[in-house]
Amino acid sequence: MNRAHIGRFAPSPTGPLHVGSMLTALASWLDARASGGTWHLRIEDLDTPRCTAAAERDILQTLAGWGLHHDGPLTRQSNRTAAYQAALSQMAAHVYPCGCSRREIADSSVRGIDGPVYPGTCRTGLGEREARAVRVRVDDADIAFVDRLQGEVRQRLSRDTGDFVLHRADGLFAYQLAVVVDDAELGVTDVVRGADLLDSTPRQVYLQRLLGAPTPRYLHVPVLLDASGEKLSKQTLARAVGAADAPELLDLLLACLGQPATGPGTLPDRLQRAVDAWRPAQIPALRGIPAGPLHTQTSRQGVTAK
Numbered sequence: 147m148n149r150a151h152i153g154r155f156a157p158s159p160t161g162p163l164h165v166g167s168m169l170t171a172l173a174s175w176l177d178a179r180a181s182g183g184t185w186h187l188r189i190e191d192l193d194t195p196r197c198t199a200a201a202e203r204d205i206l207q208t209l210a211g212w213g214l215h216h217d218g219p220l221t222r223q224s225n226r227t228a229a230y231q232a233a234l235s236q237m238a239a240h241v242y243p244c245g246c247s248r249r250e251i252a253d254s255s256v257r258g259i260d261g262p263v264y265p266g267t268c269r270t271g272l273g274e275r276e277a278r279a280v281r282v283r284v285d286d287a288d289i290a291f292v293d294r295l296q297g298e299v300r301q302r303l304s305r306d307t308g309d310f311v312l313h314r315a316d317g318l319f320a321y322q323l324a325v326v327v328d329d330a331e332l333g334v335t336d337v338v339r340g341a342d343l344l345d346s347t348p349r350q351v352y353l354q355r356l357l358g359a360p361t362p363r364y365l366h367v368p369v370l371l372d373a374s375g376e377k378l379s380k381q382t383l384a385r386a387v388g389a390a391d392a393p394e395l396l397d398l399l400l401a402c403l404g405q406p407a408t409g410p411g412t413l414p415d416r417l418q419r420a421v422d423a424w425r426p427a428q429i430p431a432l433r434g435i436p437a438g439p440l441h442t443q444t445s446r447q448g449v450t451a452k
């Protein structure tokens with residue numbers, strides 16, 4: 147076992163896996179297995195109103211049915227709030243309460259890389275306002291990292307995001323904080339995930355530095371797009387994937403990743419061939435690729451042709 151490679155897959159249990167999330171699950175599993183490393187599963191269930199136990203069960207059944215078995219115990223973000231609170235305390239010198247409403251921020255802000263750039267209104271104190279969220283103070287330094295596939299990504303957080311939220315007005319810890327704390331706890335060395343998160347990564351690198359946590363290697367694979375160029379998601383009615391879909395979908399997903407077909411055989415044999423053939427450099431270095439036939443097949447959504 148290669149302790150130098152620790153990967154993970156981190157789905158949100160808000161519905162079944164779909165072809166887009168299965169693509170990143172497969173890529174991260176292959177990357178870990180091809181390097182003899184370990185692969186962890188983390189359930190990102192912080193957004194409790196939208197997460198269900200049924201969806202979690204469905205995801206676990208699907209991964210098991212595909213033969214994508216994880217190492218070690220499953221972790222759930224909902225059990226980790228004490229660790230997020232501890233990280234927030236550790237960064238006390240860099241964070242401050244913010245009393246701005248969403249509307250105020252939208253009205254007074256320029257657009258950045260991922261929504262409005264927070265104008266720093268509460269940096270010097272709340273005044274008459276009540277604290278709603280907790281933000282981290284960013285600086286003017288460039289943050290750059292080299293993605294294994296997408297190349298160099300560079301941002302200046304003061305210009306591109308502004309001071310960003312770590313603890314939300316609704317009481318939930320922000321994704322940016324949770325993912326950094328959890329990856330550090332697991333000792334993740336290689337994050338393989340969808341390129342829709344590429345623009346979040348510099349914020350995560352910034353938090354890693356404040357927390358003294360190492361920065362993992364990153365491999366952001368293209369996300370699958372529907373015919374109108376939208377990322378496949380539950381909202382765009384992406385095809386749900388179940389345990390029984392592996393034989394049919396495996397080679398189609400591998401083709402999206404620029405990998406060769408596995409040919410005939412049992413699923414374990416085919417997965418082993420995919421591991422042996424895994425060449426991350428052959429993945430298209432794009433943020434998104436058309437899902438094509440993966441999107442239009444609907445075997446699990448009622449129109450059963452089998």
Ligand SMILES: [Zn+2]
Nearest residue numbers: 244245246268
């Ligand atoms: Zn504010």
